[in-house]
Amino acid sequence: MSTLSIINVKKRYGPVEVLKGINIDVEDGEFLILVGPSGCGKSTLLNMIAGLDTISSGEIAIGGRVVNDLSPKDRDIAMVFQSYALYPNMTVRNNISFGLKIRKIPKDQQEETVNRVAKLLQIEALLDRMPSQLSGGQRQRVAMGRALARDPALFLFDEPLSNLDAKLRVEMRAEIKLLHERLDATIVYVTHDQIEAMTLGDRIAVMKGGEVHQLASPQQVYDDPADLFVAGFIGSPPMNLIRASVASKEGKIGVDLHDGGETFFLAAPDAVQSGLSAWNGREVIVGIRPEQITDDMARGPERTDRVKRNVKVDVVHPTGPDTLVLIQLNDTPVTCRVHPETRVRSGDTADLMFDLSKLVFFDPDKETRIR
Amino acid sequence: MADTYQTQTAGSQWLGRAVLYALLVVFAVYYLMPLFVMVTTSVKTLDDIRAGNLIALPQEISFAAWFKAWGTACIGVECNGLKGNFLNSVSFVVPAVLISTLVGAFNGYVLTMWRFRGSDVLFTMLLLGCFIPFQVILLPMAQTLGYLGIANSIPGLIFVHVVYGLAFTTLFFRNFYVTVPSDLTKAARIDGAGFFTIFWRIILPLSPAIIVVSVIWQFTQIWNDFLFGVVFSSGDRQPITVALNNLVNTSTGVKEYNVDMSAAIIAGLPTLFVYIVAGKYFLRGLTAGAVKG
Ligand SMILES: Nc1ncnc2c1ncn2[C@@H]1O[C@H](COP(=O)(O)OP(=O)(O)OP(=O)(O)O)[C@@H](O)[C@H]1O
Ligand SMILES: [Mg+2]
Numbered sequence: 001m002s003t004l005s006i007i008n009v010k011k012r013y014g015p016v017e018v019l020k021g022i023n024i025d026v027e028d029g030e031f032l033i034l035v036g037p038s039g040c041g042k043s044t045l046l047n048m049i050a051g052l053d054t055i056s057s058g059e060i061a062i063g064g065r066v067v068n069d070l071s072p073k074d075r076d077i078a079m080v081f082q083s084y085a086l087y088p089n090m091t092v093r094n095n096i097s098f099g100l101k102i103r104k105i106p107k108d109q110q111e112e113t114v115n116r117v118a119k120l121l122q123i124e125a126l127l128d129r130m131p132s133q134l135s136g137g138q139r140q141r142v143a144m145g146r147a148l149a150r151d152p153a154l155f156l157f158d159e160p161l162s163n164l165d166a167k168l169r170v171e172m173r174a175e176i177k178l179l180h181e182r183l184d185a186t187i188v189y190v191t192h193d194q195i196e197a198m199t200l201g202d203r204i205a206v207m208k209g210g211e212v213h214q215l216a217s218p219q220q221v222y223d224d225p226a227d228l229f230v231a232g233f234i235g236s237p238p239m240n241l242i243r244a245s246v247a248s249k250e251g252k253i254g255v256d257l258h259d260g261g262e263t264f265f266l267a268a269p270d271a272v273q274s275g276l277s278a279w280n281g282r283e284v285i286v287g288i289r290p291e292q293i294t295d296d297m298a299r300g301p302e303r304t305d306r307v308k309r310n311v312k313v314d315v316v317h318p319t320g321p322d323t324l325v326l327i328q329l330n331d332t333p334v335t336c337r338v339h340p341e342t343r344v345r346s347g348d349t350a351d352l353m354f355d356l357s358k359l360v361f362f363d364p365d366k367e368t369r370i371r
Numbered sequence: 372m373a374d375t376y377q378t379q380t381a382g383s384q385w386l387g388r389a390v391l392y393a394l395l396v397v398f399a400v401y402y403l404m405p406l407f408v409m410v411t412t413s414v415k416t417l418d419d420i421r422a423g424n425l426i427a428l429p430q431e432i433s434f435a436a437w438f439k440a441w442g443t444a445c446i447g448v449e450c451n452g453l454k455g456n457f458l459n460s461v462s463f464v465v466p467a468v469l470i471s472t473l474v475g476a477f478n479g480y481v482l483t484m485w486r487f488r489g490s491d492v493l494f495t496m497l498l499l500g501c502f503i504p505f506q507v508i509l510l511p512m513a514q515t516l517g518y519l520g521i522a523n524s525i526p527g528l529i530f531v532h533v534v535y536g537l538a539f540t541t542l543f544f545r546n547f548y549v550t551v552p553s554d555l556t557k558a559a560r561i562d563g564a565g566f567f568t569i570f571w572r573i574i575l576p577l578s579p580a581i582i583v584v585s586v587i588w589q590f591t592q593i594w595n596d597f598l599f600g601v602v603f604s605s606g607d608r609q610p611i612t613v614a615l616n617n618l619v620n621t622s623t624g625v626k627e628y629n630v631d632m633s634a635a636i637i638a639g640l641p642t643l644f645v646y647i648v649a650g651k652y653f654l655r656g657l658t659a660g661a662v663k664g
Contacts, residue, residue: 047557050557050561052557052560052561071560072557072560072561073560073561073562073563073564077561078561079557079558079561081554081557081558082554083552083554084554085552085554085555085557085558087555087558087559087573088577089573089576089577098559098562098564098572099561099562099563102562102563102564102568103563146558146562150562
């Protein structure tokens with residue numbers, strides 16, 4: 001049974017349509033990520049699910065019950081905010097139990113819940129402090145504790161980790177993942193962070209301009225982007241998107257590329273051969289991830305879907321685990337990811353291996369995938 | 372080289388300090404002088420006042436004038452002192468301050484956390500209320516009070532001051548509450564708190580600083596008001612400011628400066644008291660945001 005179903009939800013603020021018909025189903029126990037550029041409507045959608053604002057049209061159901069006209073408190077949800085939104089005049093204990101108090105849960109049961117949650121999040125020692133006496137990470141935990149205390153059907157997180165420093169963010173990310181697995185909770189989670197999206201989500205909804213561009217598993221979104229926007233948005237560094245002419249060679253369809261010198265041919269994967277043939281002679285955008293242009297270290301058996309080229313290197317950026325190498329293809333800067341021990345120097349040339357099995361192609365005008 | 376430089380700056384710093392303190396002392400004396408004259412005159416006997424000069428210390432200290440001003444001085448034909456009017460003032464100032472502060476807090480809460488269509492227009496109109504001079508509303512207010520049947524009464528004065536003060540208190544609270552993050556009310560709504568619960572349990576507990584500001588402001592304004600008092604009340608319902616004026620102007624042959632001074636101090640004491648007790652929170656409250664960290 002789906003815990004949350006959003007059917008053709010639209011939201012208009014005056015003349016501006018902020019959500020343009022959203023359709024999402026979230027399974028019981030699923031972790032759904034909403035990502036997208038700033039202003040694309042992620043928080044708005046979350047507020048609609050929470051009932052903090054009304055939808056203009058469509059339907060939202062939680063646990064099989066249509067909640068369009070229910071107030072937030074009757075929707076069986078809990079929410080964690082980016083600013084934590086702890087009540088500044090209450091101790092941690094009262095922050096966690098406030099919702100229970102309002103719901104007239106018996107005192108001893110409240111206490112039991114607070115203790116259980118505090119133990120789960122390791123904030124027992126903080127229970128009698130005021131929010132102003134806590135660090136950012138501790139506030140974050142308390143905010144999650146407040147949500148957990150209610151044991152709702154659905155958790156909503158709006159960029160909960162974005163105010164934490166990098167190290168703490170990694171820790172809390174791991175902890176949220178653990179909590180999700182332990183509690184089997186259903187979660188809708190808004191984030192800007194690529195890594196959060198990839199590591200936490202069972203599925204990712206990539207949004208832009210009030211529309212969902214793709215809703216799929218993290219690996220699918222990464223390997224098989226629905227359109228040009230998703231391809232460019234997901235991944236860090238992002239996918240290389242290069243304008244190129246479609247050509248055929250030795251009975252295969254592919255694209256012509258050049259690095260300032262002589263042109264070379266990259267054959268398209270078998271699956272898109274027929275789709276791409278309609279474009280023969282015209283320009284398309286070809287997408288290739290940085291890790292698919294890598295150094296010539298013999299790894300595994302020789303494969304036919306790889307092409308080795310000697311290319312001129314513009315800049316080298318060592319990052320630690322890999323080294324990023326910038327080259328030019330069709331006058332577009334292209335990032336490649338090579339092993340850090342490979343000696344590559346700016347201005348020199350290097351032998352790079354192109355993995356063609358995951359090449360993707362886009363219609364340059366409509367920005368859709370060519371399949 | 373470095374040494375001479377240091378002594379030089381130390382020297383000029385010392386001079387600067389001296390000038391600063393001298394100026395401060397001059398100003399302090401200038402402002403304290405009237406108070407000094409009032410206090411000393413109020414404890415002098417009439418003979419003493421006639422004999423000595425204005426700033427001379429009293430020959431002997433007598434509180435007779437204070438007791439007279441409080442209990443037996445004549446205002447018009449009645450000779451009961453200021454005590455009745457003092458209690459009058461307390462009896463309408465306290466409710467008026469509390470009501471206007473509470474309603475102002477409520478207005479501020481609604482105007483920031485529960486915006487509705489036209490709420491900004493409403494706020495702008497309320498703001499304009501801050502600039503309406505007292506004189507302008509005298510006639511319409513007199514009509515309104517008559518219509519409501521509370522003309523020339525304590526509830527009438529409370530009503531006038533609440534209405535006139537609301538523009539200010541609303542402004543105070545609204546500007547304070549815009550610094551409260553809206554996520555706070557969202558979280559409370561999800562926790563199940565309603566409109567009034569959020570106000571009482573979340574928002575009002577954040578507000579002591581601005582409540583102090585509002586109370587001091589309103590108390591000073593309403594206690595010191597003369598015009599509304601003189602227009603909208605009469606006889607034994609008059610506030611102390613009006614009574615003070617009448618007392619000083621009631622001539623029974625001899626001008627009793629010591630009684631006049633005592634009466635003036637009695638009329639001013641409550642505002643002085645409020646400033647001493649809560650004054651240090653005043654600036655703090657005006658400049659503070661609602662939520663730290
Ligand atoms: N109350 C409102 N009135 C008018 N427009 C609004 C309102 N709330 C949001 N918007 C608009 O809706 C759009 C989506 O806002 P939303 O806050 O959902 O973006 P977001 O995806 O959460 O962005 P961010 O990543 O920056 O948090 C924005 O263009 C915003 O200006
Ligand atoms: Mg947002």
